[in-house]
Every structure is written in C-alpha cells, then in structure tokens.
Amino acid sequence: MRKLSIKRPSLRALTLPGLAFLLAMFFGALLIAFSDSKVLKNIGHPIAFIKAAGVAVWQSYLALFQGSIYNPNLATPHDSLLSWGPISETLVTAAPLMLAGLSVALAFRAGLFNIGAQGQFIFGSIAASYVGFHFHLPIGLHIIVAVVAAILAGSIWGGLVGLLKARTGAHEVIVTIMLNYVALYFLMYLLSTTPFLRPGRRDPISPDVLQSARMPLLLGSNYRINLGIFVALAAAVFVWWLLSRSTWGFRFRAVGANSAAAKTAGISVPFVMTAVMAISGALAGLGGAVHVLGSDFSLTSGTAGNFGFDAITVALLGRAKPMGVVFASILFGALRAGGGTMQANTDTPIDIVLVIQALVVLFIAAPSVVKWVFRLKNLKTTGELAAKGWNG
Amino acid sequence: MKALSAADLRRRRSLIVLATLSILSTIVFGLLQKSGQDVTYGFVFDKEWVLISQWVIGSKTASLLFGVISVAASALSYFQFKAGKTSKIASAVGSAGILMSFISWAAAGKFIPITGLLQGALLLSVPLIFGSMAGVLSERSGVVNIAIEGQLLAGAFVSGVVASLTHSTFLGLIVAPLAGCLISTLLAVFAINFAIDQIILGFVLNVLVYGITDFLYKKLLIPYQGTWNSGPTLASIKIPLLWKIPVVGPILFDQTIIVYLMYAVVFFVNYSLFKTKWGLRTRAVGEHPTAADSVGIKVNRLRFMNVMIAGSVAGLGGAYFTVGGVGSFSKEMTAGKGFIALAALIFGRWTPWGAVSAALLFGFAGNLQSVLGIIGTPIPSEFMLMVPYLATVIAVTGFVGRVRAPAADGTPYKRGESH
Numbered sequence: 121m122r123k124l125s126i127k128r129p130s131l132r133a134l135t136l137p138g139l140a141f142l143l144a145m146f147f148g149a150l151l152i153a154f155s156d157s158k159v160l161k162n163i164g165h166p167i168a169f170i171k172a173a174g175v176a177v178w179q180s181y182l183a184l185f186q187g188s189i190y191n192p193n194l195a196t197p198h199d200s201l202l203s204w205g206p207i208s209e210t211l212v213t214a215a216p217l218m219l220a221g222l223s224v225a226l227a228f229r230a231g232l233f234n235i236g237a238q239g240q241f242i243f244g245s246i247a248a249s250y251v252g253f254h255f256h257l258p259i260g261l262h263i264i265v266a267v268v269a270a271i272l273a274g275s276i277w278g279g280l281v282g283l284l285k286a287r288t289g290a291h292e293v294i295v296t297i298m299l300n301y302v303a304l305y306f307l308m309y310l311l312s313t314t315p316f317l318r319p320g321r322r323d324p325i326s327p328d329v330l331q332s333a334r335m336p337l338l339l340g341s342n343y344r345i346n347l348g349i350f351v352a353l354a355a356a357v358f359v360w361w362l363l364s365r366s367t368w369g370f371r372f373r374a375v376g377a378n379s380a381a382a383k384t385a386g387i388s389v390p391f392v393m394t395a396v397m398a399i400s401g402a403l404a405g406l407g408g409a410v411h412v413l414g415s416d417f418s419l420t421s422g423t424a425g426n427f428g429f430d431a432i433t434v435a436l437l438g439r440a441k442p443m444g445v446v447f448a449s450i451l452f453g454a455l456r457a458g459g460g461t462m463q464a465n466t467d468t469p470i471d472i473v474l475v476i477q478a479l480v481v482l483f484i485a486a487p488s489v490v491k492w493v494f495r496l497k498n499l500k501t502t503g504e505l506a507a508k509g510w511n512g
Numbered sequence: 513m514k515a516l517s518a519a520d521l522r523r524r525r526s527l528i529v530l531a532t533l534s535i536l537s538t539i540v541f542g543l544l545q546k547s548g549q550d551v552t553y554g555f556v557f558d559k560e561w562v563l564i565s566q567w568v569i570g571s572k573t574a575s576l577l578f579g580v581i582s583v584a585a586s587a588l589s590y591f592q593f594k595a596g597k598t599s600k601i602a603s604a605v606g607s608a609g610i611l612m613s614f615i616s617w618a619a620a621g622k623f624i625p626i627t628g629l630l631q632g633a634l635l636l637s638v639p640l641i642f643g644s645m646a647g648v649l650s651e652r653s654g655v656v657n658i659a660i661e662g663q664l665l666a667g668a669f670v671s672g673v674v675a676s677l678t679h680s681t682f683l684g685l686i687v688a689p690l691a692g693c694l695i696s697t698l699l700a701v702f703a704i705n706f707a708i709d710q711i712i713l714g715f716v717l718n719v720l721v722y723g724i725t726d727f728l729y730k731k732l733l734i735p736y737q738g739t740w741n742s743g744p745t746l747a748s749i750k751i752p753l754l755w756k757i758p759v760v761g762p763i764l765f766d767q768t769i770i771v772y773l774m775y776a777v778v779f780f781v782n783y784s785l786f787k788t789k790w791g792l793r794t795r796a797v798g799e800h801p802t803a804a805d806s807v808g809i810k811v812n813r814l815r816f817m818n819v820m821i822a823g824s825v826a827g828l829g830g831a832y833f834t835v836g837g838v839g840s841f842s843k844e845m846t847a848g849k850g851f852i853a854l855a856a857l858i859f860g861r862w863t864p865w866g867a868v869s870a871a872l873l874f875g876f877a878g879n880l881q882s883v884l885g886i887i888g889t890p891i892p893s894e895f896m897l898m899v900p901y902l903a904t905v906i907a908v909t910g911f912v913g914r915v916r917a918p919a920a921d922g923t924p925y926k927r928g929e930s931h
Contacts, residue, residue, distance in 0.1 A: 284905075290908040297855075308894050312892070432712075471727040473723070474722055474726065477723070481719075482717075485709070485716070486702055
C-alpha cells in the first residue's frame with residue numbers, strides 16, 4: 121500500500137477517525153458475509169462464495185446509505201426532494217445523540233468519565249415529558265418550561281455525582297454506572313403511577329406530549345426534522361465557547377490536565393467537579409428533552425434507548441471536542457437511521473451498527489492498530505485519553 | 513480513653529448505623545404495624561416444594577420479635593467492639609434480624625417459602641459470584657475489568673450455540689471459558705500492551721460483545737432456532753448424604769455442575785490469593801508494580817495471565833445462563849449482571865469473600881423482590897431492584913467505611929516510569 125501523505129493539519133485530524141471508520145466497516149462487512157446463509161451455502165466454491173458475499177455486503181450497506189442519506193425510491197412525481205428525506209431522519213437521531221455526546225465530552229475534558237449520561241438523559245426526558253403532557257401553557261412558553269425542567273433534572277442527577285466525587289472521592293464511573301440503573305428503575309416506577317399512565321392504557325406508556333410543547337417542525341409534516349437539531353448545534357457552540365473562551369472552561373481543562381497543579385494554582389477542584397458534572401448532566405438532560413419533545417412524544421421504559429451509551433462512543437470518536445462530537449453524532453445518527461432501513465429491507469440486523477461503533481472507538485483508542493494496517497508511520501496521534509484507574 | 517484508629521472509627525460508625533437501623537425497624541415494622549394478620553413461613557424439603565413444616569405467626573409479633581433480636585444483637589456487637597473483640601457474628605445476626613423484621617412486615621397475611629427464597633437467592637447469585645471472582649482476579653493484579661458483562665455474555669452465547677450444534681452440554685461447558693478468555697485477551701492486549709484507558713476499553717468491549725451477539729442472535733439464532741438455539745441443559749447432581757440436610761441440603765447440594773465449580777472457584781481464588789506465591793505476586797503487582805518489578809516479578813506477564821484467567825472464570829459463569837439454565841440463548845440475557853458483579857466486587861472491597869457475600873446479598877435482594885412481587889406487597893418492586901446499586905453508591909461514598917481499590921488498579925505499567 122502506498123504511503124498516504126497528509127499536509128493540511130485540519131485534514132490530518134480526520135485521518136485517524138476516517139481510517140478507523142473504514143476498518144470498522146470492513147470488519148462489519150466480514151460479519152455480514154460470514155453470517156449470511158446464501159454465502160455460507162457456497163463455502164466450497166470460492167468464486168460463488170465471494171460473489172454472494174459481495175452481494176450481501178453491497179445490499180446491506182446500500183440500504184444503510186438509503187436509510188440515512190438518499191433514497192431515490194422515496195421520490196414522488198410531485199416532490200422529488202422526498203428522496204433526501206432520510207437526511208432528516210439522520211438529523212432527528214443525531215440531535216439527542218449530539219447533546220448526550222457533548223455531555224460526555226465536556227466531562228472528559230475536565231478529567232471525568234461520565235458514564236451516567238444515560239441516567240441524566242432519563243431524568244431529562246421524565247421532566248420534559250411530565251411538563252409536556254401535564255401542564256397547559258401557551259405555545260412557546262410551554263417548550264421553554266419543559267426544556268428548563270429537563271435541564272434542571274439532568275443537572276441535579278449529574279451534579280450529585282460530581283458532589284459525591286468532590287466530597288468523598290467516590291469514583292464517578294462506579295457511581296454513574298449504579299445511578300443509571302437507579303434512574304431506569306425510577307422511570308419504571310413512575311410509569312406505574314397514575315400521573316404517568318396514559319388514559320385507557322395499562323401498559324407502561326405515558327400520555328402524549330401536548331402539541332404546544334413539541335419542537336416545531338422545520339420542513340413541514342413530510343419530514344420529522346425539528347428545532348432539536350439547532351438546539352443541539354447551539355449547545356455545541358456553547359460548549360466550545362465554555363471550554364475555549366471562558367475562564368470557567370480554562371479551570372475545567374486545568375483540572376482535567378492535572379488536578380494537583382490546578383489545586384496549587386488556587387482552583388477549587390471540588391467546585392469544578394460539581395460544576396462540570398452539573399453542566400454535563402444538564403446537556404444530557406437537554407438531550408432527553410429534545411428526544412421526547414422532538415420525535416418520541418411519550419415516555420416508555422425504553423425512552424432513553426441507547427443514547428447515553430452511544431454518547432460515550434460519540435464523545436470518544438469526536439475526541440472530546442465539540443466540533444468532533446457534532447460530526448461523530450451525525451455519523452452515528454446516520455448509522456442508526458440507516459440501520460433501521462437496513463434491517464427492514466435486508467437480512468442484516470441493525471445491531472451491526474453497535475459492532476461498527478465499538479470497533480471505530482477501539483481503533484481510535486488504539487491508533488497503533490490503524491497505523492499498522494494502513495502503514496502510516498508518520499501519523500501523529502495524541503494520547504488525550506490517558507489511562508487512569510479507580511484511584512485516579 | 514485511648515484514641516481510636518481510622519479502622520476502629522469506621523467500625524464504630526457502621527455499628528452505630530446497624531443499631532439505628534435495628535431500632536428503626538423495630539419501631540416501623542413492629543410497633544407501628546396494624547396487628548391481626550398472620551405471616552406463614554414455609555420450609556420445603558426438595559425442589560418439588562413438598563412442605564415439611566410451616567410456621568404461622570402474627571406478623572406484628574414476628575416483626576417485633578425479630579426487631580428486638582436485632583436490637584439485642586447490635587447492642588451485643590457494640591459491647592464486643594468496646595471490649596476489643598470481634599463482633600462479626602453478632603452483627604450478622606443483627607442484620608438478619610432487621611431483614612426478617614422487614615419481611616414479616618412486608619408479607620403480612622401472606623406465605624413466604626423460606627427454602628425457595630434462599631434457593632432462588634443462590635441461583636441469582638451464581639453469575640454474580642463468577643463475575644465478581646473475575647473482577648478479583650483481574651483487578652487485584654492491577655487491571656480494571658469493566659468488561660465482566662461482555663465476558664459473561666460471550667460465555668453464555670458461545671456455550672449455548674455450541675451445546676445446541678453439538679447436542680453436548682459438556683462441549684458447551686468447555687467452550688464457555690474460552691469465549692470469556694477471548695474477550696479478556698482483547699482487554700489484556702489493549703490495556704497492557706497498548707496502555708489504553710481500561711475503563712474506556714472495558715466499556716467498548718461490552719458494546720462489541722452486545723453488538724456481535726445481538727447481530728448473530730437475530731441473523732442465525734432466531735431463523736434457525738432448531739439447530740442453532742435449542743441446546744440441552746445440565747441436569748442437577750445430588751451430592752450423596754449432604755443433600756438430605758434439611759433446608760440447607762437442597763439449596764446447596766442439589767445443583768448443576770456449574771454451581772459446584774463455582775464453590776471450587778471461590779475456594780481456589782481465596783486460597784491462592786492469600787496463601788500461594790502466585791497470590792502474593794498478584795497482590796504485589798496490583799499494589800506496587802515498581803517494587804514487584806524490582807524483585808524480579810514480570811509485572812505485565814503476570815497481569816496478562818491473570819486477566820486471561822479472569823475472563824475464563826467469567827465465561828464459565830456465562831454458561832450458567834444457557835446450558836446451566838434454560839438451554840437457549842436470548843438477546844442480552846445477562847441483563848446487566850456483569851455490572852452487579854462489578855458492584856459486588858467493589859462492595860466486597862476487592863476481597864474474594866467480601867465479593868461473594870455481596871453477591872449473595874444482591875442475589876437475595878433480587879429474589880426477595882421477585883417473591884414479594886408475586887405475593888404482592890406495599891413496596892414497589894422497582895425500589896427493591898435498586899438496592900444493589902444504591903448499596904454500592906453508599907459503599908463507595910464511604911458512608912460505612914472507605915472502600916479502597918488496589919493502588920495500581922487501572923494504571924498500565926511501563927518499566928522506568930515511576931508511579
């Protein structure tokens with residue numbers, strides 16, 4: 121293989137994630153091919169085998185593309201733009217993912233590993249949906265109140281972790297793993313209580329969020345794309361400003377880089393930990409609000425889906441930078457949206473997306489593997505996610 | 513009066529917590545309870561639930577009785593502590609009294625099958641114990657193992673599929689540790705050779721195993737269920753004589769081979785960790801790798817080996833879900849058990865017996881929840897399900913004593929870099 125030479129520094133930042141993604145897609149293709157019954161039938165005939173494998177992989181990845189970006193079959197004689205409709209689905213999925221990813225990324229930059237985005241997301245969606253279906257408020261105000269409630273709920277659930285870490289030294293990873301389950305069971309409990317039961321239903325599903333509290337649609341009723349994506353982008357700008365342009369952000373990063381030095385420099389480490397986790401929780405809670413008010417509209421035990429955990433892969437792929445998180449969340453949003461179409465149209469289950477996500481992050485974390493596969497000797501990589509243990 | 517050491521202060525604090533809880537439970541469950549309903553405790557002899565005896569008592573009386581026992585026991589343990597003696601037995605009696613007082617209150621007017629309750633608790637604990645032993649093996653040598661969940665799931669999947677394809681529980685049992693070992697080898701390679709953050713790595717490995725098993729489950733196990741996913745299950749083996757001991761016998765000695773292997777694993781881990789050269793070296797490498805290296809211990813090789821053994825143990829535990837249980841694999845069937853095992857490891861302060869006790873406690877809480885859920889009680893089941901997680905949060909926040917991980921846990925070792 122020819123050596124790749126990269127000159128522009130901005131491109132260089134994309135080299136590793138790009139190659140990691142290619143490599144992950146390659147392993148995904150292997151998994152698709154070797155689990156396909158038509159492919160396995162031809163295992164004795166090399167040519168037919170490769171052909172069948174090619175067909176299986178091509179069909180799956182084509183469906184993935186059609187479900188996330190462009191599908192000519194969706195166009196109608198009146199509206200050819202509908203074939204771009206999948207992009208709307210991609211962005212609808214990407215918005216909550218972006219917010220949850222920003223939550224994890226912000227905590228990373230301050231040296232904290234927030235596995236608790238899932239729980240904070242759950243609390244955000246509880247608060248947003250409760251305000252959304254229980255109160256009757258004027259259009260505009262209703263959304264704002266619901267969103268603020270979600271932000272508060274998320275920041276309390278997240279801030280609690282920071283406070284416990286600051287006060288007692290309890291490791292945030294352990295606490296957040298445990299609190300995710302507590303949040304989930306709390307949600308399941310709420311869904312069995314009267315205020316959260318949908319009239320006429322006995323299964324755990326809440327009433328629908330009222331029209332006045334839903335995120336406005338951006339492109340009419342043909343597309344689900346809504347204000348949520350702009351909320352998420354605004355949050356990305358806010359996190360960028362916070363980290364790169366504000367005094368607070370400087371303190372956050374100082375604690376993340378070396379908490380002992382930060383302490384010596386007069387920064388209150390306990391305060392920073394609590395504040396970071398509270399803001400981090402607020403972002404994840406906002407993600408819950410965008411999801412419930414923008415596309416799901418009701419609360420179930422599966423409301424949070426996998427957002428909080430995907431958020432970790434998003435933050436890692438985005439190298440804990442706001443810009444990176446934006447792109448990573450759109451990429452994973454596309455995989456999720458396309459995965460649904462792929463599962464419906466081909467034999468390939470959506471779960472291949474999890475495999476691709478995990479591999480991408482694994483290769484990003486271990487750049488040596490990527491460098492070895494693509495023979496890139498002079499690709500510079502930084503170890504910003506340095507190893508720390510339970511006592512760190 | 514002499515000043516108390518930190519450890520003694522911690523013990524005193526936990527004894528005060530115990531005493532407060534026992535007094536509270538006597539008041540809340542005993543004195544404040546409406547009288548007039550009976551609780552029935554049943555003792556069965558075998559798995560066919562033949563009742564050999566039952567004990568009917570007024571639930572208020574029972575709650576009061578157990579409450580008073582727990583108050584007396586915690587008072588006794590406090591006096592033992594003051595006298596400088598060990599108070600483990602008294603504290604255990606005190607805790608059990610609180611629990612029984614609660615059960616008598618929650619099951620007023622109902623029937624509680626004690627044997628079934630304990631048996632179910634043990635069965636729920638089995639994967640937790642395997643998982644937490646995997647945690648002990650890996651983390652005592654200094655490698656954080658968040659991937660217990662993935663190792664359990666891989667073991668469950670592979671053993672289920674292999675047993676189904678070959679119609680052999682034996683082969684299913686053989687491949688389970690290999691599957692767990694494969695995942696932990698990935699953990700070892702990336703954590704030890706590439707020095708990647710072990711928490712991130714463990715997380716990613718879990719996602720990877722979830723992804724692969726979910727994918728193959730939908731693609732192969734559902735459509736071709738007959739060949740791929742209808743494996744045989746292990747029969748339970750009665751240990752001669754021992755299984756005839758009333759109540760305890762059928763619980764402990766009428767189980768599948770996996771449960772007996774679990775006893776062996778727990779015994780060997782505990783024995784080797786504290787009584788063998790390997791154990792001493794493992795602990796040294798986990799606490800102070802530089803010092804261990806300076807006396808000639810190959811730090812990274814030992815860690816690599818321990819992580820691989822850990823994965824095998826967890827993988828074997830995974831077999832419990834399929835060949836040791838229902839036979840067929842279902843999507844994400846470990847359902848977060850690996851994380852409860854991690855919680856048990858931490859709650860048990862990274863010691864084998866501590867982890868086993870915590871796993872049994874969590875298993876008991878889980879089974880009590882399902883028993884109470886069936887008979888119907890005042891406590892919403894979701895709150896009972898939260899118990900292991902909340903207990904762990906409370907444990908790590910140092911409310912009942914500081915929980916400390918092995919000092920070098922999670923720190924990659926590179927010769928020449930001091931930590």
